[in-house]
Amino acid sequence: MNAKKKNEIDIFTLEIIRSGLISLSREMGLAMSRTAYSVIFSEGYDFSCAIFDAKAEMVAQAEFNPVHLGAMAFAVEWCLKEIGIENLEPGDVVLHNDPFRGGTHITDFTIIMPVFDDKGNLVAIPANRAHLLDIGGKSPGGFGGDSTEVYQEGVTIPPVFIQKRGKPVTDIWKIILSNVRVPKPIYGDFQAMIGSLEIGKRRVHEYIEKYGVDTFQMYMEEIKNYSEKRIRSEIAKLPQGTYEAEDFLDDDGIKAQPIKLKVAVSVMGDTFVADFTGSDPQVEGPINATYGVAASQTYNAVFNLTDPYIPSNHGCFRAIKIIAPGGTIVNADHPAATFGGNVETSSRIVDVIMAAMSKVVPEKVAAGCYGTCHNCTGGGTDPRKNNDPFCWYLFREGGWGGRATKDGNDSLMDYVGNDMNQPIEVLENSYPWLLAKYELVNDCMGPGKFRGGMGTNYTIEFLNDDTRLNIITDKCNQAPFGLFGGLPAIPREECGHYNDIRVKMDKDSEFKHITEVFGAVSASKAASMRMPKGSTVELMTYGGGGYGNPLERDPKKVQWDVKNEKVSLKNAKIYYGVLLEPKTLEIDVAGTEKLRKEMLEGGKSIVK
Amino acid sequence: MSNKKDASKTKLFTASNIKCYCCGKMVPDEGFPVEIEGKKQLFCTKGCYNFSIEYKKFREGGKI
Secondary structure (H helix, E strand, C coil), X not given: CCHHHHHHCCHHHHHHHHHHHHHHXXXXXXXXXXXXXXXXXXXXCCEEEEEEECCCCEEEECCCCHHXXXXXXXXXXXXXXXXXXXXCCCCCEEEECCHHHCCCCCCEEEEECCEECCCCCEEEEEEEEEECCCCCCCCCCCCCCCCCXXXXXXXXXXXXXXXXXXXXXXXXXXXXXXXXXXXXXXXXXXXXXXHHHHHHHHHHHHHHHHHCHHHHHHXXXXXXXXXXXXXXXXXXXXXXXXXXXXXXXXXXXXXXXXXXXXXXXXXXXXXXEEECCCCCECXXXXXXXXXXXXXXXXXXXXXXXXXXXXXXXXXXXXXXXXXXXCCEXXXXXXXXXXXXHHCCHHHHHHHHHHHHHCCCCHHHCCCCCCCCCCEEEEEEEEHHHCCEEEEEEECCCECCCCCCCCCCCCCECCCCCCCCCCCHHHHHHHCCEEEEEEEEECCCCCCCCECCCCEEEEEEEECCCCEEEEEECCCXXXXXXXXXXXXXXXXXXXXXXXXXXXXXXXXXXXXXXXXXHHCCXXXXXXXXXXXXXCCEEEEECCCCCCECCHHHCXXXXXXHHHHCCCCCHHHHHHHHCCXXXXXXXXXXXXXXHHHHHHHHHCCCCCCC | CCCCCCCCCCCCCCCCCCECCCCCCECCCCXXXXXXXXXXXXXXXXXXXXXXXXXXXXXXXCCC
């Protein structure tokens, strides 16, 4: 921006337009949720909305799904480059879902609607990305835990017009809708996406009318510059240097061996660099991340480490560099299977960056999160609804890691998704299910001065006879890590797992792991498991890691945890050195002091 | 981005695996080619090429 234009910037107008565009992104999202057909849209909010400028640079976004929002920028750029700006006209809508063209995973569709001024110049691009219930492939609802190629995961749609000059391109619609298992809700959800873009277009025209094209575009540019300045000043406050960390995924669903993610984070002046060189090569199974995912989750980590009130847009992205070598687990080459890369590997990317930065900004990081979206999908036919086909996508919340001043959040969607809980009543109405159990899991949280948050147990009984169930989760074998003397999450006594999946094939049998019942290689990833009527799946998420030495936890907090059945009397003593009178739960002050002293001085502390 | 570019770049086949020599981002068009040790390498932009030089210096202990 030249000096003359800079002088023309009025900070009040800047703030009005900046806030207005964020508000517009929220309005687009609300329109989608209220007009959608599927539960993951209307209740789960598994979508994102944003406004881009004519350079395909993001200007404003609402607080929806972090993994979508960073990657959307690459997808919009691809749409414009492949289709060609000169081929876009008013009333056009472009759709695409290719994970290797700025996508995330194949059920995430990006749709854009370019907005033009009255001279035919492109001014802005409202865009959204949303998770559709199904896009074909071998597993209903996607997430085949044993997929080895993107072709098995569904139908790839490169950037194509689905609406031209306001008219639907019916050939494309026919191709898409004939390749999905549940065309009706998917058609409805696509219409909700297009409807939300119509709102975006309408509001952009209102801005053009009010401010004029040149002024509106000038302010869109300045909004990005403002964010860039803010984030660069925050990054510059971090200690200069390079910090390294490693973290692991359990396995890829094909081979039972852990997969390493490595990062070297460099704070280089006012630029943040995440270099993933040294991470494991891409794998056969479906947990490969694409570049868009690696970038999204690096942005996500940086926003957590800096001022969360900085408006996130392309200006911020300019200050963050990602080095993700091709052919690795963080930037797989086509045609790798990528379903879990977007939801599992993505979590590890945030965790590993946080672990690296914990060495220099301990007050800004948290211990390990439960670290998965705990994805459970499937489908079948519903006997209550004339055997109509159905597909679902459930993501489950769990415990977050303890922080420098607070315990970790209990039962919250992990930082990849930011999605909402899908209420039991809506799910039971939508699918032939009985929700047999939904409860917090006690004694699973990593002990610490500030302990990890709690996970949940969510148990579904299937009321139809032809369900096929798919699972992609992680951290069954790898514990959410503790920090600064805090302990990792406490494994399940009976099997040593953390996050867990078990099934019961009829009402009288016992819960067993999917490795035992279906012969799955992995305890956390499998596909197309046949679940008969009366069978049950238990989806258990786990606690986060602890932060700080648990012997420094205020005994009153331990007492409160025991009173509220979050921590058992036994664990209060073993991990926290707190003695409570079993009947009244009063603190034995002298006994606690003595025990804690012995544990610290006598080397009996659990914490080494 | 200019509105007057001609010739559609619509690709008939799947996305390629050509990735930036520095950051790994897929290079959607001709990119920014640089000859390194006698071999042509593609960077996604000139900015990414310049950054790769700065970053190399930084990791080797040099100052930016």
